[in-house]
Amino acid sequence: MGQGTTHFARVVWIVLDSVGIGELPDAADYGDVGRDTLGHIARSRPLRLPNLVRLGLANIKPLDHLTPPHHPAGSYGKGATRSPGKDTTTGHWEMAGIWLDQAFPVYPHGFPPALIAEFERQIGRRTLANKPASGTEILNELGAEHVRTGHPIVYTSGDSVFQIAAHEEVIPVAELYRMCEIARRLLDGPNRVGRVIARPFTGMPGNFRRTERRHDYAVEPPKPMLLDVLAENRTPVFGVGKIHDIYNGRGVADYAATKNNADGMVQLSEALQRQPRGLLFANLVDFDMLYGHRKDVEGFARSLEEFDQLLGPFLEAMRPDDLLLITADHGCDPDPVNPTTDHSREYVPILAYSPSTTAANLGTRDTLADLGQTVAENFHTKIPHGVSFLQMLKS
Numbered sequence: 001m002g003q004g005t006t007h008f009a010r011v012v013w014i015v016l017d018s019v020g021i022g023e024l025p026d027a028a029d030y031g032d033v034g035r036d037t038l039g040h041i042a043r044s045r046p047l048r049l050p051n052l053v054r055l056g057l058a059n060i061k062p063l064d065h066l067t068p069p070h071h072p073a074g075s076y077g078k079g080a081t082r083s084p085g086k087d088t089t090t091g092h093w094e095m096a097g098i099w100l101d102q103a104f105p106v107y108p109h110g111f112p113p114a115l116i117a118e119f120e121r122q123i124g125r126r127t128l129a130n131k132p133a134s135g136t137e138i139l140n141e142l143g144a145e146h147v148r149t150g151h152p153i154v155y156t157s158g159d160s161v162f163q164i165a166a167h168e169e170v171i172p173v174a175e176l177y178r179m180c181e182i183a184r185r186l187l188d189g190p191n192r193v194g195r196v197i198a199r200p201f202t203g204m205p206g207n208f209r210r211t212e213r214r215h216d217y218a219v220e221p222p223k224p225m226l227l228d229v230l231a232e233n234r235t236p237v238f239g240v241g242k243i244h245d246i247y248n249g250r251g252v253a254d255y256a257a258t259k260n261n262a263d264g265m266v267q268l269s270e271a272l273q274r275q276p277r278g279l280l281f282a283n284l285v286d287f288d289m290l291y292g293h294r295k296d297v298e299g300f301a302r303s304l305e306e307f308d309q310l311l312g313p314f315l316e317a318m319r320p321d322d323l324l325l326i327t328a329d330h331g332c333d334p335d336p337v338n339p340t341t342d343h344s345r346e347y348v349p350i351l352a353y354s355p356s357t358t359a360a361n362l363g364t365r366d367t368l369a370d371l372g373q374t375v376a377e378n379f380h381t382k383i384p385h386g387v388s389f390l391q392m393l394k395s
Contacts, residue, residue, distance in 0.1 A: 007378055007380075007390075008321050008322060008323040008354065008378055009276065009277045009319075009321040009322070010275070010276065010277050010278060010279075010280065010319070010321065010322045010323070011278075011279050011280070011322075011323045011324075011325065011375055011378060011379075012268065012272070012279075012280045012282075012318075012322060012323070012324045012325070013279060013280070013281045013282065013324075013325045013327075013371070013375065014268070014282045014284065014324070014325070014326050014327075015091075015092070015095075015281075015282065015283045015284065015327055015328060015329055016284055016287055016307065016326065016327070016328045016349075017088070017242075017283055017284060017285045017286075017287050017288040017289075017328065017329060018037065018287045018288035018292040018328060018329070018330060018331060018332035018343065019037055019038060019287050019304070019328040019331070019348070019349065020035070020036070020037040020038065020328055020330060020331020020332070020333065020344055020346025020347060020348055021036070021037065021038045021039065021060060021061060021078055021328075021331075021346060021347050021348060021349045022035075022036045022038075022039055022061060022078075022346055022347050023035050023036060023344070023345065023346055023347075024080055024081065024345050024346060024347055025080075026345065027344075027345045027346070029345075030086060030344075030345040031340070032086075032331075032344045032345040032346070034337075034338075035331055035333040035335075035338065035344035035345070035346055036331075036333060036335075036346065037292070037300075037331040037332060037333045037334070037344065037346060038057075038063060038349065039061075039063060039064075040297070040333055040334070040335040041297060041300050041301050041304065041334070042063040042064045042065060042066060043064045044297050044298070044301060045065070045298075045301060046065040047065060047066060047301055047304060047305060048305050048308065049066065049304060049305065049308045050308065050312075051308045051309075051311040051312050051315060052304075052307075052308050052311065052326075052351070053066055053067070053068070053069065054069060054072065054073050054074075055072060055073055055074035055076070055326070055351045055353050056068075056069075056072035056073070056074045056075065056076030056351055056359060057076070057349060057351060059072050059076045059361070060076050060077065060078050060349050060350075061078070071359065072359045073353060073359060074324075074351050074352055074353035074359055075351070075352040075353070075357070075359050075360040075361070075362050075389075075392065075393055076349075076350065076351055076352075076359070076361065076362060077350045077361065077362025077363050077364060077365060077389075078347040078348060078349055078350055078364055078365070079327065079347060079348050079350050079364075079365040079367070079368045079370060079371065080347055080364065080365065080366055080367065080368070081094055081330065081345070081348075081367070081368055082094060082099055082366065082367040082368070082369070082385075083098075083099050083100035083103075084100060084102060084103040085100065085103035085104060085160070085194075086159075086330045086331070086342075086343045086344060086345045086346075087104065087159040087160055087161075087194055087330065087343060088159070088194070088195070088242070088246060088283075088288075088329055088330070089104065089160070089194035089195055089218055089219065089246060090103070090104065090194070090329075090330070091328075091329025091330045091348075091368060092243075092246045092247070092283075092329055093221055093225070093246075094367060094368040094369055094385075095226070095327075095329070095368045095369065095371050095372045096221070096225040096226035096227060096247070096369075096372045096383065097224075097225050097226050097369045097372045097373065097376075097383030097384050097385050097386055098221055098222060098225050098369075098384075098385075099367070099369070099384075099385050103160070104160030104192065104193055104194040104219075105160055105190065105191060105192065105193060106156070106158060106159065106160050107132070107156045108132055108158075109131075110129075110130040110131045110132070110156070111130055111154070111156070111162065111191070112191070115186065115187075115191060116130055116154065118186060119154075119182065119183055119186055122182045122186070123152070123178075123179050123182055125150065125151055125152060126149075126151045127151055127152055127153070127154045128142050128145060128146055128149075128151045128152070128153045128154070129141075129142055129153050129154055129155045130154050130155070131155060131156070132155065132156050132157055132158065133155045133156075133157070134157070134293055134294065134341055135163070135165070135199060135210060135289075135293070136210075136294065138153055138155050138165065139153075139165065139201060139208040139210075140206075140208070143165075143167070143201070143205060143208045144205040146165070146166065146167060146170065147167055147170055147205070150170055150171065152164050152165065152166045152171060152176070152179060153165040153166070153199075157293070157341075157342065158340060158341070158342025158343060159194065159195075159342070159343060160193045160194035160195070161193060161194065161195050161196070161197055162183050162187055162193050162195075162196045162197070163196075163197045163199050164176060164179055164180055164183065164196070164197070164198055164199060165199040165200075165201060165210075166179075166198075166199070166200060166201070167200075167201055167202065167208075168200050168201070168202050168211065168213075169202070173198075173200050173213050176198050176200055177198055177215060179198075180196045180197070180198045180215065180217050181217065183196045183217075184196045184217040192219060193219075194218065194219060195216050195217060195218050195219070195245075196216070196217040197214065197215070197216050197217070198213070198214060198215040198216075198217075199214060200213045200214065212257070212259045215245065216242060216245035216246065217245070218245055218246050218247070218248050220248050221247055221248065221250065224383065224384065225247070225250075225372075225383060226251075226372040226375060226376055226383050227247050227250050227251025227252060228250060228251050229376060229381045229382070229383060230251055230278075230279060230375075230376075230379060230381065231250070231251040231253075232381070233379060233380065233381050235277075235278050235279060235379045235381075236253050236254075236275060236277065236278035236279070237251055237252050237253055237254075237278060237279045237281060238252070238253065238254050238255065238256075238271050238275055238278070238279070238280050238281070239252040239254070239255035239256070239281050239282075240255065240256055240258060240264050240267045240268055240271070240280070240281065240282035240283070241256075241257070241258045241264050241282055241283040241284060241285055242283040242285060243255065243281045243282065243283050244257075246283070252281075256271075258284075258285075260286055261284040261285075261286040261287075261303065261306065261307055261310075262306065262310060264282055264283075264284045265284075265307070265310040265311075265314065267282070268280055268282050268314065269313075269314055269317065272314070272317055272318075272322075273317075278379075279375060279379075283329075284307065286303050287300060287303055287304070287332070288332050288343075290303070291303055291334060292331075292332025292333070292334050292341075292343075293332060293341045293342075294334070294341070295334045295335075295336060295338075295341055296334055297334045297335065297336070300334050315353070318353075318354070318355055319355070320354070320355045320356040321354075321356065322354055322355070323352065323353070323354045323357075323378065323393070324351075324352070324353045324354065325350070325351070325352055325371060325374075325375075326349070326350075326351040326352075326353075327348050327349060327350050327351070327368075327371060328348035328349060329348065329368075330343045330344065330345070330346060330348070331343060331344035331345070331346030331348075332344060333346070347364070348368065350362055350365065350371065352374075352389070352393055354393065357393045357394055358394055360389075360392045360393065360394065362389050362392060365387075365389070366387075367385060367386055367387075368386075369383065369385040369386030370386045370387050370388065370389060371386070372386055373385070373386030373387060373388040374386075374388045374389050374390045376388070377390045378390055
Protein backbone atom coordinates (compact mmCIF):
# COMPACT_ATOMS: atom_id res chain seq x y z
CA MET A 1 0.00 0.00 0.00
CA GLY A 2 1.53 3.27 -1.08
CA GLN A 3 1.84 6.22 1.27
CA GLY A 4 -1.37 8.25 1.38
CA THR A 5 -3.49 5.64 -0.44
CA THR A 6 -6.00 3.24 1.03
CA HIS A 7 -5.82 0.38 -1.47
CA PHE A 8 -4.46 -3.01 -0.49
CA ALA A 9 -2.85 -5.61 -2.74
CA ARG A 10 -4.50 -8.41 -0.81
CA VAL A 11 -7.64 -8.74 1.32
CA VAL A 12 -8.16 -11.64 3.72
CA TRP A 13 -11.82 -11.99 4.70
CA ILE A 14 -12.75 -14.41 7.48
CA VAL A 15 -16.40 -15.15 8.29
CA LEU A 16 -16.81 -16.60 11.79
CA ASP A 17 -19.98 -18.56 11.06
CA SER A 18 -22.75 -17.70 13.60
CA VAL A 19 -20.69 -15.36 15.82
CA GLY A 20 -23.36 -12.66 16.27
CA ILE A 21 -23.05 -9.72 18.66
CA GLY A 22 -26.58 -8.87 19.83
CA GLU A 23 -30.16 -8.74 18.60
CA LEU A 24 -31.16 -6.67 15.59
CA PRO A 25 -34.01 -4.13 15.95
CA ASP A 26 -36.38 -6.54 14.16
CA ALA A 27 -35.40 -9.57 16.28
CA ALA A 28 -38.94 -9.84 17.64
CA ASP A 29 -40.19 -10.71 14.14
CA TYR A 30 -37.99 -13.81 14.31
CA GLY A 31 -38.65 -14.78 17.93
CA ASP A 32 -35.12 -13.69 18.79
CA VAL A 33 -35.55 -10.98 21.43
CA GLY A 34 -32.60 -11.10 23.82
CA ARG A 35 -30.38 -13.27 21.63
CA ASP A 36 -26.70 -12.29 21.91
CA THR A 37 -24.23 -14.97 20.85
CA LEU A 38 -20.95 -13.26 21.83
CA GLY A 39 -22.47 -11.49 24.82
CA HIS A 40 -23.82 -14.67 26.39
CA ILE A 41 -20.64 -16.66 25.75
CA ALA A 42 -18.53 -13.87 27.29
CA ARG A 43 -20.88 -13.82 30.29
CA SER A 44 -20.48 -17.59 30.82
CA ARG A 45 -16.82 -17.32 31.89
CA PRO A 46 -13.68 -15.23 31.27
CA LEU A 47 -12.58 -15.66 27.65
CA ARG A 48 -8.93 -15.62 26.55
CA LEU A 49 -9.15 -13.60 23.33
CA PRO A 50 -6.08 -11.33 23.41
CA ASN A 51 -5.76 -10.95 19.63
CA LEU A 52 -9.43 -10.24 18.93
CA VAL A 53 -9.54 -7.80 21.84
CA ARG A 54 -6.39 -6.07 20.55
CA LEU A 55 -8.09 -5.66 17.17
CA GLY A 56 -11.13 -4.02 18.82
CA LEU A 57 -13.71 -6.77 19.49
CA ALA A 58 -14.52 -5.45 22.99
CA ASN A 59 -14.74 -1.90 21.62
CA ILE A 60 -17.80 -2.81 19.55
CA LYS A 61 -19.93 -3.20 22.67
CA PRO A 62 -19.35 -4.13 26.33
CA LEU A 63 -18.51 -7.83 26.75
CA ASP A 64 -18.20 -9.36 30.21
CA HIS A 65 -14.63 -10.10 31.38
CA LEU A 66 -13.10 -8.38 28.31
CA THR A 67 -11.45 -4.94 28.65
CA PRO A 68 -11.47 -2.77 25.52
CA PRO A 69 -8.09 -1.17 24.76
CA HIS A 70 -7.94 2.64 24.61
CA HIS A 71 -6.13 2.38 21.27
CA PRO A 72 -7.12 -0.82 19.46
CA ALA A 73 -4.94 -2.01 16.61
CA GLY A 74 -7.88 -2.50 14.27
CA SER A 75 -10.97 -0.66 13.11
CA TYR A 76 -14.21 -1.93 14.62
CA GLY A 77 -17.97 -1.76 14.20
CA LYS A 78 -20.98 -3.96 13.67
CA GLY A 79 -23.22 -4.74 10.71
CA ALA A 80 -26.95 -5.28 10.28
CA THR A 81 -28.55 -7.73 7.88
CA ARG A 82 -30.98 -5.79 5.68
CA SER A 83 -32.43 -8.82 3.89
CA PRO A 84 -35.09 -10.90 5.63
CA GLY A 85 -33.75 -14.14 7.08
CA LYS A 86 -30.96 -15.33 9.30
CA ASP A 87 -29.16 -18.07 7.42
CA THR A 88 -25.81 -18.68 5.75
CA THR A 89 -26.98 -17.93 2.22
CA THR A 90 -28.78 -14.71 3.16
CA GLY A 91 -25.78 -13.40 5.13
CA HIS A 92 -23.13 -14.29 2.58
CA TRP A 93 -25.19 -13.10 -0.37
CA GLU A 94 -25.78 -9.75 1.32
CA MET A 95 -22.04 -9.40 1.97
CA ALA A 96 -21.57 -9.80 -1.78
CA GLY A 97 -24.11 -7.07 -2.58
CA ILE A 98 -27.34 -9.07 -2.98
CA TRP A 99 -30.44 -7.84 -1.13
CA LEU A 100 -33.35 -10.28 -0.88
CA ASP A 101 -36.95 -9.07 -1.10
CA GLN A 102 -38.25 -12.11 0.74
CA ALA A 103 -36.65 -14.77 2.89
CA PHE A 104 -35.92 -18.25 1.62
CA PRO A 105 -38.74 -20.66 2.62
CA VAL A 106 -38.50 -22.68 5.83
CA TYR A 107 -40.38 -25.85 6.76
CA PRO A 108 -41.23 -26.12 10.47
CA HIS A 109 -43.60 -29.02 9.68
CA GLY A 110 -41.49 -30.78 7.05
CA PHE A 111 -41.59 -30.59 3.26
CA PRO A 112 -44.82 -30.94 1.22
CA PRO A 113 -45.81 -34.62 0.74
CA ALA A 114 -46.03 -34.19 -3.05
CA LEU A 115 -42.47 -32.87 -3.16
CA ILE A 116 -41.16 -35.78 -1.08
CA ALA A 117 -43.10 -38.28 -3.22
CA GLU A 118 -41.54 -36.91 -6.41
CA PHE A 119 -38.08 -36.90 -4.81
CA GLU A 120 -38.54 -40.55 -3.77
CA ARG A 121 -39.70 -41.46 -7.28
CA GLN A 122 -36.63 -39.89 -8.88
CA ILE A 123 -34.09 -41.42 -6.48
CA GLY A 124 -35.80 -44.82 -6.48
CA ARG A 125 -35.96 -45.08 -2.67
CA ARG A 126 -38.27 -44.17 0.15
CA THR A 127 -37.06 -41.61 2.70
CA LEU A 128 -37.12 -41.24 6.48
CA ALA A 129 -37.98 -38.32 8.79
CA ASN A 130 -39.08 -35.28 6.72
CA LYS A 131 -39.07 -32.98 9.73
CA PRO A 132 -36.92 -30.33 11.44
CA ALA A 133 -34.15 -31.79 13.61
CA SER A 134 -30.57 -31.28 14.68
CA GLY A 135 -28.03 -33.34 12.78
CA THR A 136 -26.87 -35.33 15.77
CA GLU A 137 -30.36 -36.00 17.12
CA ILE A 138 -31.68 -37.28 13.81
CA LEU A 139 -28.82 -39.78 13.55
CA ASN A 140 -29.49 -41.01 17.07
CA GLU A 141 -33.17 -41.38 16.25
CA LEU A 142 -33.11 -42.83 12.74
CA GLY A 143 -29.53 -43.78 11.89
CA ALA A 144 -30.02 -47.46 12.71
CA GLU A 145 -33.25 -47.66 10.71
CA HIS A 146 -31.48 -46.01 7.77
CA VAL A 147 -28.71 -48.62 7.92
CA ARG A 148 -31.32 -51.41 8.06
CA THR A 149 -33.56 -50.11 5.25
CA GLY A 150 -31.26 -48.06 3.00
CA HIS A 151 -33.74 -45.17 3.12
CA PRO A 152 -31.94 -41.78 3.22
CA ILE A 153 -32.84 -39.40 6.06
CA VAL A 154 -34.38 -36.13 4.84
CA TYR A 155 -34.62 -33.33 7.37
CA THR A 156 -34.54 -29.57 7.73
CA SER A 157 -33.95 -27.01 10.50
CA GLY A 158 -34.97 -23.48 11.33
CA ASP A 159 -32.99 -22.49 8.22
CA SER A 160 -33.93 -22.85 4.57
CA VAL A 161 -32.20 -26.19 4.03
CA PHE A 162 -33.06 -29.62 2.61
CA GLN A 163 -30.58 -32.00 4.23
CA ILE A 164 -29.98 -35.61 3.22
CA ALA A 165 -28.07 -37.85 5.64
CA ALA A 166 -26.76 -41.24 4.57
CA HIS A 167 -24.22 -43.74 5.92
CA GLU A 168 -21.26 -43.96 3.56
CA GLU A 169 -21.36 -47.79 3.58
CA VAL A 170 -25.09 -47.86 2.83
CA ILE A 171 -25.33 -45.11 0.22
CA PRO A 172 -21.95 -44.24 -1.33
CA VAL A 173 -21.06 -40.56 -1.22
CA ALA A 174 -21.27 -40.21 -5.02
CA GLU A 175 -24.84 -41.55 -4.90
CA LEU A 176 -25.71 -39.17 -2.05
CA TYR A 177 -24.40 -36.27 -4.12
CA ARG A 178 -26.56 -37.44 -7.05
CA MET A 179 -29.61 -37.41 -4.76
CA CYS A 180 -28.76 -33.86 -3.70
CA GLU A 181 -28.53 -32.77 -7.34
CA ILE A 182 -32.00 -34.22 -7.94
CA ALA A 183 -33.33 -32.41 -4.89
CA ARG A 184 -31.73 -29.15 -6.01
CA ARG A 185 -33.54 -29.37 -9.37
CA LEU A 186 -36.87 -30.10 -7.65
CA LEU A 187 -36.55 -27.34 -5.07
CA ASP A 188 -37.48 -24.35 -7.18
CA GLY A 189 -40.34 -21.86 -7.38
CA PRO A 190 -42.11 -21.54 -4.01
CA ASN A 191 -39.89 -24.32 -2.62
CA ARG A 192 -36.62 -22.67 -3.63
CA VAL A 193 -34.67 -23.41 -0.45
CA GLY A 194 -31.34 -21.69 0.13
CA ARG A 195 -29.29 -24.89 0.25
CA VAL A 196 -29.48 -28.63 -0.27
CA ILE A 197 -26.85 -30.25 1.95
CA ALA A 198 -25.32 -33.73 1.70
CA ARG A 199 -24.68 -35.08 5.21
CA PRO A 200 -22.66 -38.31 4.94
CA PHE A 201 -21.85 -40.19 8.15
CA THR A 202 -20.11 -43.35 9.33
CA GLY A 203 -19.94 -45.50 12.46
CA MET A 204 -22.18 -47.88 14.33
CA PRO A 205 -25.53 -47.27 16.09
CA GLY A 206 -24.91 -45.23 19.21
CA ASN A 207 -21.66 -43.93 17.74
CA PHE A 208 -22.49 -42.38 14.38
CA ARG A 209 -20.18 -39.58 13.19
CA ARG A 210 -20.73 -37.09 10.39
CA THR A 211 -17.77 -37.03 7.97
CA GLU A 212 -15.97 -34.15 6.27
CA ARG A 213 -17.53 -35.02 2.88
CA ARG A 214 -20.46 -32.68 3.47
CA HIS A 215 -21.36 -30.78 0.31
CA ASP A 216 -23.69 -27.78 -0.12
CA TYR A 217 -25.78 -27.12 -3.21
CA ALA A 218 -26.79 -23.46 -3.09
CA VAL A 219 -29.26 -21.49 -5.15
CA GLU A 220 -27.54 -19.72 -8.02
CA PRO A 221 -26.87 -16.13 -6.84
CA PRO A 222 -28.27 -13.33 -9.01
CA LYS A 223 -25.82 -11.23 -11.00
CA PRO A 224 -23.87 -9.11 -10.49
CA MET A 225 -22.39 -9.84 -7.09
CA LEU A 226 -18.94 -9.25 -5.63
CA LEU A 227 -17.24 -12.36 -6.95
CA ASP A 228 -18.59 -11.72 -10.45
CA VAL A 229 -17.16 -8.21 -10.64
CA LEU A 230 -13.84 -9.37 -9.19
CA ALA A 231 -13.64 -12.07 -11.88
CA GLU A 232 -14.39 -9.45 -14.54
CA ASN A 233 -11.41 -7.33 -13.50
CA ARG A 234 -9.19 -10.42 -13.06
CA THR A 235 -8.85 -10.20 -9.30
CA PRO A 236 -7.96 -13.73 -8.11
CA VAL A 237 -10.20 -15.20 -5.40
CA PHE A 238 -9.24 -18.16 -3.20
CA GLY A 239 -12.12 -19.69 -1.24
CA VAL A 240 -11.74 -21.60 2.02
CA GLY A 241 -14.45 -23.79 3.55
CA LYS A 242 -18.06 -23.28 2.39
CA ILE A 243 -17.30 -20.19 0.25
CA HIS A 244 -17.12 -22.10 -3.05
CA ASP A 245 -20.43 -23.88 -2.35
CA ILE A 246 -22.31 -20.78 -1.11
CA TYR A 247 -21.62 -18.87 -4.32
CA ASN A 248 -21.80 -21.95 -6.59
CA GLY A 249 -18.16 -21.48 -7.51
CA ARG A 250 -18.78 -18.20 -9.33
CA GLY A 251 -15.67 -16.04 -9.39
CA VAL A 252 -13.70 -18.45 -7.16
CA ALA A 253 -10.57 -19.31 -9.12
CA ASP A 254 -9.31 -21.84 -6.57
CA TYR A 255 -10.61 -23.22 -3.30
CA ALA A 256 -9.96 -25.63 -0.45
CA ALA A 257 -12.47 -27.60 1.59
CA THR A 258 -11.74 -27.76 5.32
CA LYS A 259 -12.02 -30.36 8.08
CA ASN A 260 -12.42 -27.80 10.86
CA ASN A 261 -11.53 -24.23 11.86
CA ALA A 262 -7.88 -25.07 12.52
CA ASP A 263 -7.57 -26.60 9.06
CA GLY A 264 -9.21 -23.48 7.62
CA MET A 265 -6.56 -21.29 9.21
CA VAL A 266 -3.83 -23.59 7.85
CA GLN A 267 -5.31 -23.24 4.35
CA LEU A 268 -5.43 -19.44 4.74
CA SER A 269 -1.87 -19.30 6.03
CA GLU A 270 -0.60 -21.37 3.11
CA ALA A 271 -2.51 -19.18 0.66
CA LEU A 272 -0.88 -16.14 2.27
CA GLN A 273 2.48 -17.56 1.22
CA ARG A 274 1.57 -18.32 -2.39
CA GLN A 275 -1.04 -15.73 -3.50
CA PRO A 276 0.47 -12.23 -3.46
CA ARG A 277 -2.69 -10.36 -4.50
CA GLY A 278 -6.45 -10.63 -4.61
CA LEU A 279 -9.04 -11.91 -2.14
CA LEU A 280 -8.63 -14.81 0.30
CA PHE A 281 -12.20 -15.53 1.47
CA ALA A 282 -12.88 -18.03 4.27
CA ASN A 283 -15.83 -19.38 6.23
CA LEU A 284 -15.01 -21.06 9.54
CA VAL A 285 -18.03 -23.22 10.33
CA ASP A 286 -17.21 -24.97 13.64
CA PHE A 287 -18.83 -22.23 15.76
CA ASP A 288 -22.15 -22.86 14.02
CA MET A 289 -22.10 -26.57 13.23
CA LEU A 290 -20.47 -27.98 16.35
CA TYR A 291 -21.48 -25.55 19.08
CA GLY A 292 -24.22 -23.04 18.19
CA HIS A 293 -26.79 -25.55 16.94
CA ARG A 294 -25.86 -27.99 19.70
CA LYS A 295 -26.25 -25.29 22.37
CA ASP A 296 -22.75 -25.97 23.67
CA VAL A 297 -21.73 -22.71 25.35
CA GLU A 298 -18.41 -24.04 26.66
CA GLY A 299 -17.51 -25.62 23.33
CA PHE A 300 -18.29 -22.34 21.58
CA ALA A 301 -16.08 -20.49 24.10
CA ARG A 302 -13.17 -22.90 23.54
CA SER A 303 -13.58 -22.61 19.77
CA LEU A 304 -13.34 -18.81 19.96
CA GLU A 305 -10.18 -19.16 22.05
CA GLU A 306 -8.73 -21.63 19.55
CA PHE A 307 -9.37 -19.20 16.70
CA ASP A 308 -7.80 -16.34 18.66
CA GLN A 309 -4.70 -18.43 19.30
CA LEU A 310 -4.40 -19.30 15.59
CA LEU A 311 -4.97 -15.66 14.68
CA GLY A 312 -1.80 -14.52 16.48
CA PRO A 313 0.77 -16.02 14.06
CA PHE A 314 -1.47 -15.12 11.13
CA LEU A 315 -1.35 -11.44 12.08
CA GLU A 316 2.44 -11.64 12.32
CA ALA A 317 2.60 -12.99 8.75
CA MET A 318 0.59 -10.14 7.24
CA ARG A 319 2.28 -7.58 4.99
CA PRO A 320 1.74 -3.80 5.17
CA ASP A 321 -0.34 -3.99 1.96
CA ASP A 322 -2.68 -6.66 3.43
CA LEU A 323 -6.14 -5.96 4.85
CA LEU A 324 -7.83 -8.44 7.21
CA LEU A 325 -11.62 -8.37 7.61
CA ILE A 326 -13.25 -10.47 10.34
CA THR A 327 -17.04 -10.71 10.57
CA ALA A 328 -19.94 -13.19 10.79
CA ASP A 329 -23.04 -14.04 8.75
CA HIS A 330 -25.68 -14.23 11.55
CA GLY A 331 -25.92 -15.40 15.15
CA CYS A 332 -26.57 -18.80 16.74
CA ASP A 333 -26.88 -18.04 20.45
CA PRO A 334 -26.22 -21.26 22.42
CA ASP A 335 -27.45 -19.82 25.74
CA PRO A 336 -29.60 -22.58 27.30
CA VAL A 337 -32.31 -20.05 28.19
CA ASN A 338 -33.30 -20.14 24.50
CA PRO A 339 -35.48 -23.15 23.66
CA THR A 340 -34.52 -23.21 19.98
CA THR A 341 -31.33 -24.47 18.32
CA ASP A 342 -31.88 -22.20 15.29
CA HIS A 343 -29.83 -19.27 14.06
CA SER A 344 -30.54 -15.90 15.65
CA ARG A 345 -31.24 -12.52 14.03
CA GLU A 346 -28.26 -10.51 15.27
CA TYR A 347 -25.77 -7.83 14.36
CA VAL A 348 -22.38 -9.20 13.33
CA PRO A 349 -19.00 -7.88 14.47
CA ILE A 350 -16.77 -6.12 11.96
CA LEU A 351 -13.03 -5.89 12.51
CA ALA A 352 -10.64 -4.46 9.92
CA TYR A 353 -6.87 -4.60 10.42
CA SER A 354 -3.73 -3.84 8.45
CA PRO A 355 -0.19 -3.38 9.78
CA SER A 356 -0.15 -0.08 7.88
CA THR A 357 -3.36 1.56 9.16
CA THR A 358 -4.58 3.17 12.34
CA ALA A 359 -7.86 2.29 14.05
CA ALA A 360 -11.24 3.85 13.29
CA ASN A 361 -14.71 3.38 14.74
CA LEU A 362 -16.71 2.07 11.78
CA GLY A 363 -19.98 2.48 13.68
CA THR A 364 -23.13 0.52 12.89
CA ARG A 365 -23.35 -0.40 9.23
CA ASP A 366 -26.85 -0.57 7.73
CA THR A 367 -26.11 -3.60 5.58
CA LEU A 368 -23.56 -6.41 5.36
CA ALA A 369 -23.06 -5.24 1.77
CA ASP A 370 -20.81 -2.49 3.18
CA LEU A 371 -18.15 -5.18 3.61
CA GLY A 372 -18.42 -6.29 0.00
CA GLN A 373 -18.47 -2.72 -1.28
CA THR A 374 -15.26 -2.06 0.68
CA VAL A 375 -13.60 -5.04 -0.99
CA ALA A 376 -14.96 -3.99 -4.37
CA GLU A 377 -13.66 -0.41 -4.06
CA ASN A 378 -10.30 -1.73 -2.95
CA PHE A 379 -10.03 -3.66 -6.23
CA HIS A 380 -11.33 -0.71 -8.31
CA THR A 381 -14.84 -1.98 -8.97
CA LYS A 382 -18.30 -1.78 -7.38
CA ILE A 383 -21.35 -3.87 -6.45
CA PRO A 384 -25.07 -2.92 -6.51
CA HIS A 385 -25.50 -2.22 -2.79
CA GLY A 386 -23.50 -1.11 0.23
CA VAL A 387 -21.36 1.85 1.29
CA SER A 388 -17.61 1.27 1.38
CA PHE A 389 -15.66 2.13 4.51
CA LEU A 390 -12.30 1.79 2.71
CA GLN A 391 -11.51 5.51 3.06
CA MET A 392 -11.95 5.25 6.85
CA LEU A 393 -8.94 2.87 6.97
CA LYS A 394 -6.22 5.51 7.02
CA SER A 395 -2.52 5.03 6.48
